[in-house]
Amino acid sequence: MSGKDPDYGFETRMIHAGSQPEPVTGARQTPIFQTTAYAFHDAEHASSLFNLQTFGFIYSRLTNPTVAVLEERIASIENGRGATCCGSGHAAQQLALLPLMEPGERFIASNRLYGGSITQFGKTFRKFDWHCDFVDMDDPEAARKALTPKTKAIFVESLANPGGVVSDLEALGKIAAEAGIPLIVDNTMATPYLCRPFEWGASLITHSATKFLSGHGTVMGGALVDSGAFDWAQNDKFPSLAAPEPAYHGLTFYETFGDLAYTMHSHAVGLRDLGATLSPTNAFEILMGIETLSLRMERHCANAQRIAEFLEGHEAVAWVSYAGLKSSRYHALAEKYLPKGAGSVFTFGLKGGYEAGLKLVEQVNLFSHLANIGDTRSLILHPASTTHRQLTDEQREASGAGNDVIRLSIGLETVEDLIADLEQGLAAAAKA
Numbered sequence: 001m002s003g004k005d006p007d008y009g010f011e012t013r014m015i016h017a018g019s020q021p022e023p024v025t026g027a028r029q030t031p032i033f034q035t036t037a038y039a040f041h042d043a044e045h046a047s048s049l050f051n052l053q054t055f056g057f058i059y060s061r062l063t064n065p066t067v068a069v070l071e072e073r074i075a076s077i078e079n080g081r082g083a084t085c086c087g088s089g090h091a092a093q094q095l096a097l098l099p100l101m102e103p104g105e106r107f108i109a110s111n112r113l114y115g116g117s118i119t120q121f122g123k124t125f126r127k128f129d130w131h132c133d134f135v136d137m138d139d140p141e142a143a144r145k146a147l148t149p150k151t152k153a154i155f156v157e158s159l160a161n162p163g164g165v166v167s168d169l170e171a172l173g174k175i176a177a178e179a180g181i182p183l184i185v186d187n188t189m190a191t192p193y194l195c196r197p198f199e200w201g202a203s204l205i206t207h208s209a210t211k212f213l214s215g216h217g218t219v220m221g222g223a224l225v226d227s228g229a230f231d232w233a234q235n236d237k238f239p240s241l242a243a244p245e246p247a248y249h250g251l252t253f254y255e256t257f258g259d260l261a262y263t264m265h266s267h268a269v270g271l272r273d274l275g276a277t278l279s280p281t282n283a284f285e286i287l288m289g290i291e292t293l294s295l296r297m298e299r300h301c302a303n304a305q306r307i308a309e310f311l312e313g314h315e316a317v318a319w320v321s322y323a324g325l326k327s328s329r330y331h332a333l334a335e336k337y338l339p340k341g342a343g344s345v346f347t348f349g350l351k352g353g354y355e356a357g358l359k360l361v362e363q364v365n366l367f368s369h370l371a372n373i374g375d376t377r378s379l380i381l382h383p384a385s386t387t388h389r390q391l392t393d394e395q396r397e398a399s400g401a402g403n404d405v406i407r408l409s410i411g412l413e414t415v416e417d418l419i420a421d422l423e424q425g426l427a428a429a430a431k432a
């Protein structure tokens with residue numbers, strides 16, 4: 001079935017999109033094409049592949065048949081035109097900006113992103129002379145105020161890691177469209193099952209497939225999805241897509257490939273030169289994960305809702321930030337953008353502060369103390385002493401990772417067992 005088939009439902013596409021029985025052997029499951037290169041039919045075939053005149057496989061840094069099935073599947077479940085898979089979520093973020101940014105240019109990002117993204121955008125990207133303006137997007141107009149003539153994109157997480165912050169995608173989509181730049185949405189925490197960013201005005205979506213898409217804590221992976229709807233020639237801001245490309249004999253991606261221009265560029269230039277390729281074995285694992293995505297997300301959300309309600313009533317807990325709770329300031333936005341559930345990653349604050357946080361993560365048995373989210377297993381973390389260590393106190397507070405904060409990623413276990421584990425952990429933490 002094709003990537004953008006409107007006739008099939010979400011669950012059908014998460015199982016079938018992009019795959020068919022393998023034509024030579026009839027293998028029904030997508031094979032792992034563990035190969036580096038692909039034999040050309042003849043010399044003419046080789047040159048037309050290199051000139052981008054024929055679609056096909058050359059070298060697995062750019063394209064691979066197993067990865068291609070995954071790309072079509074992710075594009076389909078996000079209702080996008082095309083997707084590019086890569087080695088991690090961070091690689092997807094770099095790949096996303098490459099066709100948009102020149103040295104000296106800027107993009108705007110929410111100040112409530114995953115801590116690693118704040119470091120990548122604020123520190124490492126500066127080495128490319130790419131500059132990020134972080135703003136508090138609780139007021140979307142703050143993004144408009146931060147626009148400059150050199151701004152090339154607005155970047156947010158649909159549901160932010162870790163604070164349970166929900167972005168007002170429709171408002172931000174309008175601001176981006178008026179400025180003639182794309183809204184990029186990291187949809188990792190929500191997944192396409194819970195949130196549909198393209199329906200609200202996003203033009204590009206990034207994923208850490210390391211999380212819920214693969215879903216079992218086994219592999220690293222990333223994906224970049226293009227809606228295909230953005231007009232790259234509406235202004236002169238995007239020469240990599242709308243002006244001739246010297247490395248391909250003056251070919252203009254947008255003119256030649258139309259709504260596939262961005263995805264073609266991300267393979268033919270982005271993966272070729274950044275080299276952040278996804279391995280076919282990891283692509284296979286992510287495909288397996290996506291086959292059960294809707295079922296897992298339903299249970300993740302149901303368990304998280306129960307646990308958030310339990311914590312909200314607990315005497316050792318100062319506050320709970322879960323958009324599924326009526327007390328959350330993001331509850332109304334969650335009802336609009338995440339109607340099937342508010343995800344399974346959220347934070348809460350311990351009255352006992354930093355010390356109580358350290359005690360709790362050591363005391364729990366079923367929860368694994370580690371730096372990941374989106375596993376079948378429940379996970380626990382004290383961000384201030386781990387993932388958010390490299391940030392300043394101010395950045396930590398702004399991203400919802402202050403000293404008293406505990407982050408949970410609720411898994412698929414029996415919810416009563418998880419509550420009992422937290423109950424005994426909180427009792428010990430209160431004594432600390």
Ligand code: PLP
Nearest residue numbers: 088089090114161188208210221
């Ligand atoms: N985006 C979000 C929301 C994340 O939580 C993470 C990692 O935790 C990333 C991006 C980066 O993904 P990866 O670790 O696959 O590079």
